[in-house]
Amino acid sequence: MNKALFSSFRMFVRSVVSDGMLLLMLVMPILMALLFKLAVPALVAQFHWTFLPSYYLLFDLFLFTIAPTFWTFASSMTILDEMDAGITPQLIVTPVGKFGYLFSRLGFPSLLSYPVICIIVYFAHLSSLSVSAILQLALLSMVSCLLPSLLVICIANNRVEGMAVNKLAGLLGFGSFVPFFITGWQQYLFAFLPSFWLAKFAQTDNYFFFALVLLLTVLISWGLFRKYERKIQ
Amino acid sequence: MIHVQNLTFSYSKFPFIENMNFEVGKGEIFGFLGPSGAGKSTLQKILIGLLTNYTGSVQVNGCETKRKNRNFYEHIGIDFEFPSFYEKFTAAENLNFFASLYQMPCIPTKDLLAMVGLSADADKKVSGFSKGMKSRLNFVKSLLHRPDILFLDEPTSGLDPTNSKQMKEIIADCRDKGTTIILTTHNMYDATELCDRVAFIVDGSIKALDTPHNLMLAKKENILEYSYLENGVEMQKQTPLKTVSEDTLLQNLIAENALLTIHSKEPSLEDVFREITGRELK
Ligand SMILES: Nc1ncnc2c1ncn2[C@@H]1O[C@H](COP(=O)(O)OP(=O)(O)OP(=O)(O)O)[C@@H](O)[C@H]1O
Numbered sequence: 001m002n003k004a005l006f007s008s009f010r011m012f013v014r015s016v017v018s019d020g021m022l023l024l025m026l027v028m029p030i031l032m033a034l035l036f037k038l039a040v041p042a043l044v045a046q047f048h049w050t051f052l053p054s055y056y057l058l059f060d061l062f063l064f065t066i067a068p069t070f071w072t073f074a075s076s077m078t079i080l081d082e083m084d085a086g087i088t089p090q091l092i093v094t095p096v097g098k099f100g101y102l103f104s105r106l107g108f109p110s111l112l113s114y115p116v117i118c119i120i121v122y123f124a125h126l127s128s129l130s131v132s133a134i135l136q137l138a139l140l141s142m143v144s145c146l147l148p149s150l151l152v153i154c155i156a157n158n159r160v161e162g163m164a165v166n167k168l169a170g171l172l173g174f175g176s177f178v179p180f181f182i183t184g185w186q187q188y189l190f191a192f193l194p195s196f197w198l199a200k201f202a203q204t205d206n207y208f209f210f211a212l213v214l215l216l217t218v219l220i221s222w223g224l225f226r227k228y229e230r231k232i233q
Numbered sequence: 234m235i236h237v238q239n240l241t242f243s244y245s246k247f248p249f250i251e252n253m254n255f256e257v258g259k260g261e262i263f264g265f266l267g268p269s270g271a272g273k274s275t276l277q278k279i280l281i282g283l284l285t286n287y288t289g290s291v292q293v294n295g296c297e298t299k300r301k302n303r304n305f306y307e308h309i310g311i312d313f314e315f316p317s318f319y320e321k322f323t324a325a326e327n328l329n330f331f332a333s334l335y336q337m338p339c340i341p342t343k344d345l346l347a348m349v350g351l352s353a354d355a356d357k358k359v360s361g362f363s364k365g366m367k368s369r370l371n372f373v374k375s376l377l378h379r380p381d382i383l384f385l386d387e388p389t390s391g392l393d394p395t396n397s398k399q400m401k402e403i404i405a406d407c408r409d410k411g412t413t414i415i416l417t418t419h420n421m422y423d424a425t426e427l428c429d430r431v432a433f434i435v436d437g438s439i440k441a442l443d444t445p446h447n448l449m450l451a452k453k454e455n456i457l458e459y460s461y462l463e464n465g466v467e468m469q470k471q472t473p474l475k476t477v478s479e480d481t482l483l484q485n486l487i488a489e490n491a492l493l494t495i496h497s498k499e500p501s502l503e504d505v506f507r508e509i510t511g512r513e514l515k
Protein backbone atom coordinates (compact mmCIF):
# COMPACT_ATOMS: atom_id res chain seq x y z
CA MET A 1 0.00 0.00 0.00
CA ASN A 2 0.91 3.60 -0.48
CA LYS A 3 3.34 5.10 2.02
CA ALA A 4 2.14 8.68 1.59
CA LEU A 5 -1.46 7.69 2.25
CA PHE A 6 -0.56 6.04 5.54
CA SER A 7 1.64 8.93 6.67
CA SER A 8 -1.18 11.28 5.88
CA PHE A 9 -3.64 9.15 7.85
CA ARG A 10 -1.24 8.97 10.80
CA MET A 11 -1.15 12.77 10.83
CA PHE A 12 -4.95 12.79 10.91
CA VAL A 13 -4.93 10.54 13.97
CA ARG A 14 -2.35 12.76 15.68
CA SER A 15 -4.42 15.87 14.95
CA VAL A 16 -7.55 14.26 16.36
CA VAL A 17 -5.81 12.91 19.44
CA SER A 18 -4.25 16.28 20.21
CA ASP A 19 -7.68 17.95 20.08
CA GLY A 20 -9.90 17.35 23.11
CA MET A 21 -13.22 17.83 21.36
CA LEU A 22 -12.35 15.56 18.43
CA LEU A 23 -10.97 12.91 20.75
CA LEU A 24 -14.34 12.88 22.47
CA MET A 25 -15.94 12.26 19.06
CA LEU A 26 -13.99 9.01 18.80
CA VAL A 27 -15.40 7.57 22.01
CA MET A 28 -18.90 9.07 21.85
CA PRO A 29 -20.40 6.25 19.75
CA ILE A 30 -19.77 3.73 22.50
CA LEU A 31 -21.23 5.95 25.22
CA MET A 32 -24.30 6.67 23.13
CA ALA A 33 -24.85 3.03 22.25
CA LEU A 34 -24.76 2.13 25.94
CA LEU A 35 -27.23 4.85 26.74
CA PHE A 36 -29.63 3.56 24.11
CA LYS A 37 -29.34 -0.04 25.07
CA LEU A 38 -30.21 0.80 28.67
CA ALA A 39 -32.57 3.77 28.32
CA VAL A 40 -35.11 2.73 25.68
CA PRO A 41 -36.30 -0.58 27.23
CA ALA A 42 -36.25 1.11 30.64
CA LEU A 43 -38.62 3.78 29.33
CA VAL A 44 -40.94 1.12 27.94
CA ALA A 45 -41.01 -0.72 31.24
CA GLN A 46 -41.25 2.33 33.48
CA PHE A 47 -43.81 4.43 31.67
CA HIS A 48 -45.56 1.70 29.66
CA TRP A 49 -44.70 3.44 26.41
CA THR A 50 -45.92 0.48 24.49
CA PHE A 51 -45.90 2.32 21.16
CA LEU A 52 -42.11 2.43 21.32
CA PRO A 53 -41.37 -1.20 20.36
CA SER A 54 -42.94 -0.64 16.91
CA TYR A 55 -40.18 1.88 16.31
CA TYR A 56 -37.36 -0.36 17.51
CA LEU A 57 -36.13 -0.78 13.94
CA LEU A 58 -35.91 3.01 13.62
CA PHE A 59 -33.88 3.15 16.84
CA ASP A 60 -31.59 0.52 15.43
CA LEU A 61 -31.14 2.45 12.20
CA PHE A 62 -30.04 5.36 14.34
CA LEU A 63 -27.60 3.06 16.13
CA PHE A 64 -26.03 2.22 12.77
CA THR A 65 -25.25 5.84 12.07
CA ILE A 66 -23.64 6.82 15.40
CA ALA A 67 -20.08 5.66 14.75
CA PRO A 68 -19.70 6.87 11.15
CA THR A 69 -21.42 10.16 11.96
CA PHE A 70 -19.11 11.03 14.83
CA TRP A 71 -15.98 9.81 13.13
CA THR A 72 -16.59 11.57 9.84
CA PHE A 73 -17.45 14.68 11.85
CA ALA A 74 -13.91 14.51 13.24
CA SER A 75 -12.77 14.15 9.61
CA SER A 76 -14.58 17.20 8.35
CA MET A 77 -13.38 19.34 11.27
CA THR A 78 -9.77 18.27 10.64
CA ILE A 79 -10.11 18.93 6.91
CA LEU A 80 -11.55 22.38 7.58
CA ASP A 81 -8.73 23.17 10.03
CA GLU A 82 -6.19 22.13 7.41
CA MET A 83 -7.91 24.17 4.74
CA ASP A 84 -7.94 27.16 7.08
CA ALA A 85 -4.21 26.75 7.79
CA GLY A 86 -3.39 26.43 4.08
CA ILE A 87 -2.10 22.88 4.49
CA THR A 88 -4.56 21.31 2.04
CA PRO A 89 -3.06 22.85 -1.14
CA GLN A 90 0.34 21.87 0.20
CA LEU A 91 -0.62 18.22 0.76
CA ILE A 92 -2.27 17.73 -2.60
CA VAL A 93 0.96 18.63 -4.40
CA THR A 94 2.84 15.85 -2.58
CA PRO A 95 2.58 12.15 -3.46
CA VAL A 96 -0.61 12.08 -1.32
CA GLY A 97 -2.55 13.83 -4.08
CA LYS A 98 -6.08 15.24 -4.13
CA PHE A 99 -7.98 11.99 -3.92
CA GLY A 100 -5.46 10.42 -1.56
CA TYR A 101 -5.77 13.35 0.82
CA LEU A 102 -9.53 13.00 1.03
CA PHE A 103 -9.24 9.23 1.30
CA SER A 104 -6.79 9.45 4.20
CA ARG A 105 -9.07 11.90 6.03
CA LEU A 106 -12.53 10.52 5.23
CA GLY A 107 -12.08 7.10 3.67
CA PHE A 108 -9.92 5.54 6.38
CA PRO A 109 -12.06 6.60 9.37
CA SER A 110 -15.14 5.58 7.47
CA LEU A 111 -13.77 2.11 6.68
CA LEU A 112 -12.57 1.72 10.25
CA SER A 113 -16.03 2.59 11.55
CA TYR A 114 -17.48 -0.47 9.79
CA PRO A 115 -16.47 -3.09 12.36
CA VAL A 116 -17.37 -0.65 15.13
CA ILE A 117 -20.88 -0.20 13.71
CA CYS A 118 -21.32 -3.95 13.47
CA ILE A 119 -20.17 -4.51 17.06
CA ILE A 120 -22.27 -1.69 18.49
CA VAL A 121 -25.41 -2.82 16.68
CA TYR A 122 -24.79 -6.47 17.45
CA PHE A 123 -24.74 -5.79 21.18
CA ALA A 124 -27.21 -2.93 21.42
CA HIS A 125 -29.94 -3.56 18.83
CA LEU A 126 -33.53 -3.63 19.98
CA SER A 127 -35.42 -5.06 17.00
CA SER A 128 -34.80 -8.52 15.62
CA LEU A 129 -31.89 -8.12 13.21
CA SER A 130 -30.04 -11.05 11.66
CA VAL A 131 -26.26 -10.95 11.48
CA SER A 132 -26.37 -10.66 7.71
CA ALA A 133 -28.86 -7.77 7.96
CA ILE A 134 -26.47 -6.06 10.40
CA LEU A 135 -23.53 -6.49 8.01
CA GLN A 136 -25.53 -5.13 5.07
CA LEU A 137 -27.09 -2.19 6.86
CA ALA A 138 -23.72 -1.30 8.40
CA LEU A 139 -22.26 -1.07 4.91
CA LEU A 140 -25.03 1.23 3.71
CA SER A 141 -24.79 3.41 6.81
CA MET A 142 -21.05 3.70 6.46
CA VAL A 143 -21.32 4.81 2.84
CA SER A 144 -24.22 7.21 3.23
CA CYS A 145 -22.59 8.91 6.24
CA LEU A 146 -19.92 10.28 3.89
CA LEU A 147 -22.43 12.71 2.41
CA PRO A 148 -22.87 15.10 5.34
CA SER A 149 -19.09 15.35 5.71
CA LEU A 150 -18.54 16.03 2.04
CA LEU A 151 -21.27 18.64 2.14
CA VAL A 152 -19.62 20.35 5.13
CA ILE A 153 -16.18 20.55 3.52
CA CYS A 154 -17.69 21.83 0.28
CA ILE A 155 -19.65 24.64 1.86
CA ALA A 156 -17.79 25.69 5.01
CA ASN A 157 -14.42 27.42 5.12
CA ASN A 158 -13.48 26.92 8.77
CA ARG A 159 -14.46 25.02 11.87
CA VAL A 160 -17.09 27.51 13.07
CA GLU A 161 -18.90 27.50 9.74
CA GLY A 162 -18.42 23.75 9.64
CA MET A 163 -20.34 23.21 12.87
CA ALA A 164 -23.23 25.26 11.54
CA VAL A 165 -23.34 23.46 8.20
CA ASN A 166 -23.00 20.14 9.97
CA LYS A 167 -26.29 20.71 11.79
CA LEU A 168 -28.02 21.25 8.44
CA ALA A 169 -26.23 18.35 6.83
CA GLY A 170 -27.55 16.13 9.62
CA LEU A 171 -30.99 16.52 7.99
CA LEU A 172 -29.77 14.21 5.22
CA GLY A 173 -30.16 11.36 7.70
CA PHE A 174 -33.79 12.16 8.41
CA GLY A 175 -34.85 10.30 5.29
CA SER A 176 -34.81 7.22 7.50
CA PHE A 177 -37.81 8.48 9.48
CA VAL A 178 -39.97 8.95 6.41
CA PRO A 179 -41.10 5.35 5.68
CA PHE A 180 -42.01 4.91 9.34
CA PHE A 181 -44.32 7.90 9.50
CA ILE A 182 -45.51 8.59 5.95
CA THR A 183 -47.03 5.60 4.23
CA GLY A 184 -48.74 7.24 1.25
CA TRP A 185 -47.19 8.21 -2.09
CA GLN A 186 -45.95 11.42 -0.44
CA GLN A 187 -43.04 9.50 1.06
CA TYR A 188 -41.41 9.43 -2.39
CA LEU A 189 -40.90 13.16 -2.18
CA PHE A 190 -37.84 12.13 -0.16
CA ALA A 191 -36.62 9.69 -2.77
CA PHE A 192 -33.49 11.77 -3.39
CA LEU A 193 -32.19 10.91 0.09
CA PRO A 194 -30.11 7.71 0.37
CA SER A 195 -31.25 7.42 3.99
CA PHE A 196 -34.85 7.08 2.78
CA TRP A 197 -34.00 4.02 0.71
CA LEU A 198 -31.86 2.69 3.51
CA ALA A 199 -34.91 2.59 5.76
CA LYS A 200 -36.98 1.04 2.98
CA PHE A 201 -34.35 -1.67 2.63
CA ALA A 202 -34.35 -2.28 6.37
CA GLN A 203 -38.13 -2.69 6.29
CA THR A 204 -38.45 -4.85 3.22
CA ASP A 205 -35.12 -6.59 2.58
CA ASN A 206 -35.55 -5.67 -1.09
CA TYR A 207 -32.12 -5.54 -2.74
CA PHE A 208 -33.31 -3.04 -5.28
CA PHE A 209 -33.40 -0.51 -2.45
CA PHE A 210 -29.95 -1.64 -1.31
CA ALA A 211 -28.60 -0.85 -4.79
CA LEU A 212 -30.42 2.49 -4.85
CA VAL A 213 -28.69 3.61 -1.65
CA LEU A 214 -25.29 2.81 -3.13
CA LEU A 215 -26.07 4.38 -6.48
CA LEU A 216 -27.47 7.61 -5.01
CA THR A 217 -24.56 7.93 -2.59
CA VAL A 218 -21.96 7.42 -5.28
CA LEU A 219 -23.61 9.96 -7.57
CA ILE A 220 -23.99 12.64 -4.89
CA SER A 221 -20.46 11.99 -3.53
CA TRP A 222 -19.02 12.35 -7.01
CA GLY A 223 -20.75 15.69 -7.48
CA LEU A 224 -19.58 16.93 -4.09
CA PHE A 225 -16.03 15.69 -4.72
CA ARG A 226 -15.90 17.66 -7.98
CA LYS A 227 -17.10 20.76 -6.18
CA TYR A 228 -14.51 20.28 -3.44
CA GLU A 229 -11.84 19.77 -6.07
CA ARG A 230 -12.64 23.15 -7.61
CA LYS A 231 -12.62 24.77 -4.20
CA ILE A 232 -9.08 23.73 -3.30
CA GLN A 233 -7.26 24.35 -6.59
CA MET B 234 12.53 20.24 -18.15
CA ILE B 235 9.55 22.47 -18.90
CA HIS B 236 7.96 22.88 -22.34
CA VAL B 237 4.93 25.11 -22.70
CA GLN B 238 3.28 25.22 -26.12
CA ASN B 239 0.22 27.23 -27.16
CA LEU B 240 -1.01 27.32 -23.59
CA THR B 241 -4.45 28.89 -23.29
CA PHE B 242 -6.33 29.16 -20.02
CA SER B 243 -9.00 31.29 -18.38
CA TYR B 244 -10.97 31.28 -15.13
CA SER B 245 -13.94 32.85 -16.88
CA LYS B 246 -15.26 33.14 -20.42
CA PHE B 247 -12.95 36.09 -21.06
CA PRO B 248 -9.53 35.20 -22.46
CA PHE B 249 -6.68 35.38 -19.94
CA ILE B 250 -3.59 33.35 -20.84
CA GLU B 251 -3.52 32.95 -24.62
CA ASN B 252 -1.11 30.98 -26.77
CA MET B 253 1.78 31.18 -24.36
CA ASN B 254 5.07 29.51 -25.33
CA PHE B 255 8.32 29.06 -23.43
CA GLU B 256 10.85 26.46 -22.39
CA VAL B 257 13.00 26.06 -19.31
CA GLY B 258 16.13 23.92 -19.43
CA LYS B 259 17.61 21.69 -16.75
CA GLY B 260 19.58 23.51 -14.08
CA GLU B 261 18.20 26.91 -15.02
CA ILE B 262 16.77 29.55 -12.71
CA PHE B 263 13.84 31.00 -14.59
CA GLY B 264 12.07 34.09 -13.25
CA PHE B 265 8.41 35.04 -13.56
CA LEU B 266 8.23 38.80 -13.14
CA GLY B 267 5.11 40.85 -13.23
CA PRO B 268 2.74 43.10 -11.33
CA SER B 269 0.05 41.80 -8.99
CA GLY B 270 -2.71 40.00 -10.87
CA ALA B 271 -0.53 39.38 -13.92
CA GLY B 272 -1.12 35.64 -13.78
CA LYS B 273 2.14 34.42 -12.25
CA SER B 274 0.51 32.26 -9.60
CA THR B 275 -2.02 31.02 -12.15
CA LEU B 276 0.81 29.97 -14.44
CA GLN B 277 2.54 28.23 -11.54
CA LYS B 278 -0.68 26.39 -10.67
CA ILE B 279 -0.87 25.11 -14.24
CA LEU B 280 2.75 23.99 -14.18
CA ILE B 281 2.31 22.07 -10.92
CA GLY B 282 -0.86 20.39 -12.12
CA LEU B 283 -3.40 22.12 -9.88
CA LEU B 284 -5.29 23.69 -12.79
CA THR B 285 -5.93 21.14 -15.50
CA ASN B 286 -8.60 22.67 -17.73
CA TYR B 287 -6.14 24.38 -20.07
CA THR B 288 -5.59 23.79 -23.77
CA GLY B 289 -2.24 23.42 -25.48
CA SER B 290 0.65 21.44 -24.08
CA VAL B 291 2.38 21.81 -20.72
CA GLN B 292 5.17 19.28 -20.21
CA VAL B 293 6.92 19.31 -16.85
CA ASN B 294 9.63 16.76 -16.16
CA GLY B 295 8.49 14.78 -19.20
CA CYS B 296 4.87 14.64 -18.08
CA GLU B 297 1.81 16.45 -19.42
CA THR B 298 0.58 18.10 -16.21
CA LYS B 299 -3.11 17.43 -16.74
CA ARG B 300 -2.36 13.73 -17.07
CA LYS B 301 0.14 13.53 -14.18
CA ASN B 302 0.31 10.47 -11.96
CA ARG B 303 1.15 10.40 -8.27
CA ASN B 304 4.82 9.88 -9.06
CA PHE B 305 4.90 13.39 -10.55
CA TYR B 306 5.10 15.00 -7.11
CA GLU B 307 7.98 12.83 -5.97
CA HIS B 308 10.22 15.09 -8.06
CA ILE B 309 8.65 18.50 -7.62
CA GLY B 310 9.03 20.92 -4.73
CA ILE B 311 6.78 23.91 -4.17
CA ASP B 312 7.27 26.83 -1.82
CA PHE B 313 3.88 28.55 -1.81
CA GLU B 314 3.60 32.25 -1.15
CA PHE B 315 1.91 31.70 2.21
CA PRO B 316 3.64 29.34 4.66
CA SER B 317 1.47 26.48 5.89
CA PHE B 318 2.14 24.20 8.84
CA TYR B 319 0.56 22.20 11.61
CA GLU B 320 0.95 25.03 14.11
CA LYS B 321 0.41 22.74 17.10
CA PHE B 322 3.48 20.72 16.18
CA THR B 323 7.16 21.65 16.28
CA ALA B 324 9.29 22.63 13.31
CA ALA B 325 11.04 19.26 13.34
CA GLU B 326 7.76 17.33 13.61
CA ASN B 327 6.37 19.26 10.65
CA LEU B 328 9.40 18.58 8.47
CA ASN B 329 9.49 14.92 9.50
CA PHE B 330 5.86 14.57 8.55
CA PHE B 331 6.33 16.07 5.10
CA ALA B 332 9.46 13.96 4.59
CA SER B 333 7.46 10.82 5.43
CA LEU B 334 5.26 11.39 2.37
CA TYR B 335 8.03 10.65 -0.12
CA GLN B 336 9.37 7.30 -1.27
CA MET B 337 13.01 8.30 -1.50
CA PRO B 338 15.17 9.18 1.49
CA CYS B 339 14.96 12.89 2.30
CA ILE B 340 17.55 15.37 3.57
CA PRO B 341 17.78 14.94 7.38
CA THR B 342 15.61 17.43 9.26
CA LYS B 343 18.58 18.55 11.34
CA ASP B 344 20.50 19.58 8.19
CA LEU B 345 17.50 21.36 6.72
CA LEU B 346 16.99 23.45 9.85
CA ALA B 347 20.71 24.26 9.99
CA MET B 348 20.60 25.48 6.39
CA VAL B 349 18.25 28.32 7.28
CA GLY B 350 19.53 28.98 10.80
CA LEU B 351 16.66 27.36 12.66
CA SER B 352 18.60 24.64 14.49
CA ALA B 353 17.86 26.18 17.87
CA ASP B 354 14.14 26.30 17.09
CA ALA B 355 13.73 22.68 16.02
CA ASP B 356 11.60 21.74 19.02
CA LYS B 357 9.54 24.91 19.21
CA LYS B 358 5.94 24.86 18.08
CA VAL B 359 5.46 26.57 14.74
CA SER B 360 2.64 28.69 16.23
CA GLY B 361 5.38 30.59 18.09
CA PHE B 362 7.42 31.33 14.96
CA SER B 363 7.82 34.81 13.49
CA LYS B 364 6.80 35.54 9.90
CA GLY B 365 10.38 35.29 8.64
CA MET B 366 10.99 32.04 10.52
CA LYS B 367 7.89 30.52 8.94
CA SER B 368 9.06 31.65 5.49
CA ARG B 369 12.41 30.00 6.02
CA LEU B 370 10.85 26.80 7.31
CA ASN B 371 8.43 26.75 4.38
CA PHE B 372 11.35 27.16 2.02
CA VAL B 373 13.28 24.13 3.32
CA LYS B 374 10.04 22.14 3.38
CA SER B 375 9.92 22.53 -0.40
CA LEU B 376 13.37 21.07 -0.95
CA LEU B 377 13.52 18.29 1.61
CA HIS B 378 12.96 15.53 -0.99
CA ARG B 379 15.68 16.87 -3.33
CA PRO B 380 13.24 17.78 -6.13
CA ASP B 381 14.32 18.01 -9.77
CA ILE B 382 12.16 21.08 -10.22
CA LEU B 383 11.61 23.68 -7.55
CA PHE B 384 8.84 26.30 -7.66
CA LEU B 385 9.44 29.29 -5.43
CA ASP B 386 6.78 31.97 -4.98
CA GLU B 387 8.28 35.11 -3.39
CA PRO B 388 10.68 33.13 -1.20
CA THR B 389 12.53 36.16 0.15
CA SER B 390 9.54 38.32 1.01
CA GLY B 391 9.53 39.37 4.64
CA LEU B 392 13.14 38.33 5.25
CA ASP B 393 15.91 40.51 6.68
CA PRO B 394 18.96 41.08 4.41
CA THR B 395 21.12 38.42 6.10
CA ASN B 396 18.51 35.68 5.83
CA SER B 397 17.56 36.79 2.36
CA LYS B 398 21.19 36.51 1.25
CA GLN B 399 21.51 33.10 2.86
CA MET B 400 18.39 31.88 1.09
CA LYS B 401 19.63 33.15 -2.26
CA GLU B 402 22.86 31.26 -1.71
CA ILE B 403 20.91 28.06 -1.11
CA ILE B 404 18.87 28.67 -4.26
CA ALA B 405 22.02 29.21 -6.35
CA ASP B 406 23.50 26.10 -4.74
CA CYS B 407 20.47 24.00 -5.75
CA ARG B 408 20.86 25.26 -9.32
CA ASP B 409 24.54 24.30 -9.32
CA LYS B 410 23.50 20.78 -8.30
CA GLY B 411 21.23 20.60 -11.36
CA THR B 412 17.86 21.58 -9.92
CA THR B 413 15.60 23.54 -12.27
CA ILE B 414 14.07 26.50 -10.48
CA ILE B 415 11.06 28.64 -11.27
CA LEU B 416 11.22 31.83 -9.24
CA THR B 417 8.20 34.10 -9.00
CA THR B 418 8.97 37.51 -7.64
CA HIS B 419 8.29 41.25 -7.55
CA ASN B 420 11.82 41.89 -6.43
CA MET B 421 13.99 43.12 -9.30
CA TYR B 422 17.23 42.81 -7.42
CA ASP B 423 16.61 39.16 -6.55
CA ALA B 424 15.67 38.49 -10.15
CA THR B 425 18.74 40.22 -11.56
CA GLU B 426 21.01 38.48 -9.11
CA LEU B 427 19.62 34.96 -9.35
CA CYS B 428 17.83 34.36 -12.63
CA ASP B 429 19.48 32.96 -15.72
CA ARG B 430 16.48 34.13 -17.71
CA VAL B 431 13.36 36.09 -16.83
CA ALA B 432 9.92 36.37 -18.41
CA PHE B 433 8.00 39.62 -18.00
CA ILE B 434 4.38 38.68 -17.48
CA VAL B 435 1.56 41.21 -17.76
CA ASP B 436 -2.16 40.50 -18.22
CA GLY B 437 -1.58 36.81 -18.81
CA SER B 438 1.04 37.09 -21.53
CA ILE B 439 4.82 37.14 -21.80
CA LYS B 440 5.97 40.57 -22.95
CA ALA B 441 9.70 39.79 -22.98
CA LEU B 442 11.94 36.83 -22.28
CA ASP B 443 15.72 36.95 -22.05
CA THR B 444 18.65 37.01 -19.63
CA PRO B 445 18.49 39.98 -17.23
CA HIS B 446 21.79 41.16 -18.71
CA ASN B 447 20.53 41.22 -22.30
CA LEU B 448 17.29 42.89 -21.32
CA MET B 449 19.14 45.67 -19.56
CA LEU B 450 21.68 46.10 -22.35
CA ALA B 451 19.24 46.10 -25.21
CA LYS B 452 16.67 48.48 -23.92
CA LYS B 453 17.89 51.55 -22.25
CA GLU B 454 20.97 53.70 -22.74
CA ASN B 455 23.22 54.49 -19.84
CA ILE B 456 22.91 58.00 -18.57
CA LEU B 457 25.21 60.44 -16.82
CA GLU B 458 23.55 62.46 -14.11
CA TYR B 459 25.15 65.56 -12.59
CA SER B 460 24.25 68.55 -10.47
CA TYR B 461 25.63 72.06 -10.05
CA LEU B 462 24.75 75.47 -8.57
CA GLU B 463 23.12 78.14 -10.68
CA ASN B 464 22.36 81.46 -8.94
CA GLY B 465 22.54 79.67 -5.61
CA VAL B 466 20.01 76.98 -6.66
CA GLU B 467 21.03 73.34 -7.10
CA MET B 468 20.31 72.18 -10.65
CA GLN B 469 20.25 68.60 -11.93
CA LYS B 470 20.82 67.42 -15.46
CA GLN B 471 21.01 64.12 -17.35
CA THR B 472 22.90 63.40 -20.53
CA PRO B 473 23.24 60.12 -22.49
CA LEU B 474 26.63 58.59 -21.85
CA LYS B 475 27.33 58.02 -25.51
CA THR B 476 26.92 61.71 -26.44
CA VAL B 477 28.62 63.11 -23.36
CA SER B 478 31.29 64.88 -25.42
CA GLU B 479 28.61 67.09 -26.97
CA ASP B 480 27.42 68.44 -23.61
CA THR B 481 29.19 71.80 -23.44
CA LEU B 482 27.62 72.75 -20.11
CA LEU B 483 29.17 69.68 -18.54
CA GLN B 484 32.56 70.48 -20.05
CA ASN B 485 32.42 74.03 -18.72
CA LEU B 486 31.47 72.76 -15.26
CA ILE B 487 34.38 70.33 -15.31
CA ALA B 488 36.75 73.08 -16.43
CA GLU B 489 35.53 75.32 -13.59
CA ASN B 490 35.53 72.49 -11.00
CA ALA B 491 31.92 73.50 -10.33
CA LEU B 492 30.23 70.06 -10.26
CA LEU B 493 28.37 69.16 -7.08
CA THR B 494 27.69 65.50 -7.93
CA ILE B 495 28.27 63.29 -10.95
CA HIS B 496 27.46 59.62 -11.55
CA SER B 497 26.43 57.29 -14.34
CA LYS B 498 23.09 55.48 -14.11
CA GLU B 499 22.74 51.97 -15.54
CA PRO B 500 19.16 50.93 -16.20
CA SER B 501 17.80 48.50 -13.67
CA LEU B 502 15.57 45.60 -14.63
CA GLU B 503 12.78 47.68 -13.15
CA ASP B 504 13.36 50.47 -15.69
CA VAL B 505 13.45 47.96 -18.49
CA PHE B 506 10.25 46.41 -17.25
CA ARG B 507 8.53 49.80 -17.18
CA GLU B 508 9.77 50.60 -20.66
CA ILE B 509 8.68 47.32 -22.26
CA THR B 510 5.36 46.81 -20.56
CA GLY B 511 4.35 50.35 -19.69
CA ARG B 512 3.52 49.11 -16.18
CA GLU B 513 4.98 49.41 -12.71
CA LEU B 514 6.11 46.18 -11.13
CA LYS B 515 4.28 46.51 -7.85
N1 LIG C 1 -9.48 30.86 -8.37
C1 LIG C 1 -9.68 31.92 -9.16
N2 LIG C 1 -10.86 32.12 -9.75
C2 LIG C 1 -11.08 33.18 -10.56
N3 LIG C 1 -10.14 34.10 -10.86
C3 LIG C 1 -8.93 33.96 -10.30
C4 LIG C 1 -8.63 32.87 -9.42
N4 LIG C 1 -7.34 32.98 -9.01
C5 LIG C 1 -6.87 34.10 -9.62
N5 LIG C 1 -7.81 34.68 -10.39
C6 LIG C 1 -7.62 35.91 -11.22
O1 LIG C 1 -6.58 35.68 -12.14
C7 LIG C 1 -5.76 36.82 -12.26
C8 LIG C 1 -4.29 36.45 -12.00
O2 LIG C 1 -4.11 36.11 -10.65
P1 LIG C 1 -2.73 35.52 -10.12
O3 LIG C 1 -2.97 35.07 -8.73
O4 LIG C 1 -2.24 34.52 -11.10
O5 LIG C 1 -1.81 36.81 -10.13
P2 LIG C 1 -0.28 36.97 -9.66
O6 LIG C 1 0.47 37.40 -10.86
O7 LIG C 1 0.18 35.75 -8.98
O8 LIG C 1 -0.39 38.17 -8.63
P3 LIG C 1 0.43 38.42 -7.24
O9 LIG C 1 1.72 39.03 -7.65
O10 LIG C 1 -0.45 39.41 -6.52
O11 LIG C 1 0.57 37.14 -6.52
C9 LIG C 1 -6.32 37.85 -11.30
O12 LIG C 1 -7.08 38.75 -12.04
C10 LIG C 1 -7.19 37.06 -10.36
O13 LIG C 1 -8.27 37.82 -9.94
Ligand SMILES: [Mg+2]
Binds near residue numbers: 314
Ligand atom coordinates in the same frame (compact mmCIF):
# COMPACT_ATOMS: atom_id res chain seq x y z
MG1 LIG D 1 0.77 35.32 -6.88
